[in-house]
Amino acid sequence: MLKVTGAALIAGLAMATQAMAADAPAEIKIGTLYASSGRFASISMPVYSALKLWANQKNADGGVYVKAFDKKIPVKLVAYDDQSNTATASTLYNQLVTQDKVDLLVADSGSVLTAPAATIARDHKMFLFDQTGTGASFFSKDNPYIALMSDPVSTIWPKPVADFVSHDGPELGIKKIAILYSTNEFTGTQANAFRKFVKDSGAPIEIVYDQGVPTETTNYTVIINNINNTQPDAVFHFGYAPNDIAFLRNVQDVGIKFKMLFCIYPGLETELLEKNVGIKGLEHVFTYVPPSELDYKVNFGMNMKEYKAAWDKAYPEGKIEFGFNAVAGYTTGLIIEKTLSVASSLDQLELRRANFSLSGELKTLDGTFALDEMGGQIGELTPLGQLELDDKNPEKLKFISIYPHETATGKPVYPRP
Amino acid sequence: MLIYALVAGVLFGLYFSLVGIGLNLVFGVMRIVNLAHGDFLMLGAFVAFGVVTLAGIDPLFAVPLAFVIFVLVGLLLYRVLVPRLQGSVNPEMLSIILFFGLSQVIEAITTIFAGTSERSIQSRLLGTVFSTINVKFFGGKPGGAGPISILGQGFPAPWVIAAVTSLIAIAFVYVYLYRTRLGTLTRAVMSRRDEALATGIDVDRVSAAAFGIGLGLAAIAGVFAPFMFGSVTPAFGADATVTSFAIVVLGSLGNPLGTALGGVVYGVCYMLVQTYLSSWADLLPYVLLIFILLLRPSGLLGRRVRVA
16 A cells, blocks of 8 residues: 555656646747947846856756756846936837747846836836836835846945945035936935935935036036035036046036045946046046955855956957946846755746845845835835045046945045145 | 026037038038948047047147048048949939948947947046146146136136137138139039039049038047047937037038027027026927927028928
């Protein structure tokens, strides 16, 4: 009797395994978009290239482990070029979902090109792996179909900057501040959050200039003059990489030296900014300290040094800069991989459950992956830093971490000499 | 603030005159809309990148180089594209499609070779030839020029250099149109193409020259683009074409010298909007286009030259 039961069990298990293997797809289709041209190409291509690097690496190893089928399955990136155009992006996201029937949907880089994906994913009940779209409006309690993989959500991202101004600012002599931002979801939200943090702190800080400009702005000379007329002790510019390039170049060109100048992208895309603004234009600029400078301990995937070596090997021609976004794309790949290894099926809500189960547990080269209940990333916080000339090599810049104090590696240079 | 905005507007506007004048010259002579105009501007910027990267010299040397290269490119392109276009039933409409395609091809090829990232040239490199002359012959001090003071306010040196170059280019177009035989023939073709053809003018030769010069002027404007717009990417052309078109219509479609006025009006309006209503600044080209088409369809300096 026992033998019969044992044989039946073994036969049943073998049949179930066979059935599972037969149901397993030949590949896991990951649908995404990239911008090979237009305003967001410089933040999109590094993310996409990094995701490709991850996919190629995994496929060379036989694919990713998918718990739902208990086997390794190759991944296939189904990717289209949205040319930085939101209308094109909408059409293509729809195509990925309805025509290509991808298993996983991954947004393009940045909030502007993530916005159409967030809506389409929700409409089609697909879980969106949001790579770097940090806009606050994407995340709400009634939308379970999104989570932010690689950057802090914009509502908390500028907290270290605001805390520095509120706590250390008055002592340093910062009493009047100017805020300039590009009017889009990403930088607009950062500016709003920063303003709110500063006001709520009750610190004796007066906002003497607070203006938004179109994201397409490429010339800031008049605006810089207007800001200078308000005699601020610190200027905070929230813009995309091309905005920061134009802004910092114009600051140099008109010969105005603000006592403190904060911009987002000198920290996020340092290589790109160095090429375009020059080392002199970036010296003493305050910015976010990128993960590449913090060297987080990882429990999954390559560490920063290994990843940089892999990137240089994969993209030796140097046409795509290695920076924050290149790290973000690879981080997305790692999170997808880990999610698939935990999810018991490819059902979209199961993918969400699996993804959220990694919160606080997964440590990648981008820091600790941690989500709030709405899917906003709250783990990969970036400290405030300042760019200074490297003592050993004055032709290079180095990051000095300024705030929070517990991670600080130096004191701020204020006012700018 | 007002004076700063006005002076900045004039400098910026003079540069925009240079951006648009080539487009208008081509339209005035051939009645075709060159939607790849901005892409030739972008290519001019890449000539400047080449001059700085490969030769390590002042990007100002890229001005004559870009002009010569793109005049030749223009002559070649004209021979390949334009006669067939002119022979079609509706050359104006077909030119829009043809040059849109050309624009896409130029952008794609440039992206393949140069990548998608922003590129720029350090502002201190522009005009180093002047500081070298100053040091060598007038005992000046070495170092970058820094901002230039106008009415007691500091303006970026590249803006002033770009504005002066634009004035020279506009003067060149004026001399070409009003002081040379080819220019007289060009004006004849601009005025009435069919009559010019009937009187025995070699319309093809005149048009080819105008097309070449138009592209050459766009390329010169492109040399200054990295300084005026912070950086340039292969996708830069589309925006530049839209702005050029607004300036051309503002000045007067078909009247190249009207573009000079259109550029300055655009520049001043842009700087004033940036000063007082900064969030709305990017709407300006379209608002100006609508206003001018509603109030004065022939443009600020327009006569009855526009047939489109």
